[in-house]
Amino acid sequence: MSHSPDVSASRQHIRQHIRQVRRALTPHQQQSSAHEAAKRFLSWSPAASAQHIGLFLSVDGELDTRPLIERLWAMNRSVYLPVLHPFSTGGLIMVRYEPDTELVVNRLRIPEPRLDVRQILPLQHLDILVTPLVAFDSTGQRLGMGGGFYDRTLQNWREHGFIPVGYAHDCQHVEALPTERWDIPLPTIVTPSKLWAW
Incomplete structure (x- = not known):
């Protein structure tokens, strides 16, 4: 894939800057943001009827998804987490996540459920996929960590029939x-103070 060195450098600079800003949030800011964002997500109309929701476990100062996951469990919704595909490089598999699911740390140092084929959900059965991001802009463009995992997963989201939604702190908007x-x-992108939709 050819890309402009200027664009790459610029994206890398934004990544570093926003990750620093995000990590500087206090535990109290993190906690109140996580609860506000969970409320905002659950008041979003597609979330009202969604039964199968893909989420992620937050790392590196990301907006904490734990309060949202716990509320979804309490509502008897099915939650899934991404697992790195064991033989398709750059692919993600969605695996059911329950309170007693065993987590292992993957090669990117991110916790994921231990792969169990009985718990895999094909993407076309997912209702919503909540995606992490480092930064987003006023047109809905998302900047990830650079591995391309979510870009590949999101490529055919309309054909698969799920709705992707970004989940981020307000300070991640550029x-x-x-x-x-x-x-x-x-x-769509949900932040603690706003629901962005295009």
Whole structure:
């Protein structure tokens, strides 16, 4: 994939800056943001009827998904987490996550459920996929960590029939992101103070 060195450098700079800003949030800010965002997500109309929801476990100062996961469990919704595909490089598999699911740390140092084929959900059965991001802009463009895992998973979201939604702190919004041709914009992003929709 050819891409402009300027765009790559610019994206890397934004990544570093936003990750620093995000990590500087106090535990209290993190906690109150997580509860506000969970409330906002659950008041979003597609979430009202969604039964199968893909989520992620927060690392590195990401908006904490734990309060949302716990509320979904309490509502008897099924929660799934991404697991790195064992033989398709750059692919993600969605695996059921329950309170007693055993987690293992993957090669990216992110906790994921231990792979159990009985707990895999094909993407076309997912209702909503909540995606992490480092930064997003006013057009719904998303900047991830650079591994392309979510770009690949989001590529055919309309055909699969699920709705992707970004989940981020307000401080992760930037006016405009430099984009690459493989970037997939998100139709909705939830932050603690706002629901962005395009």
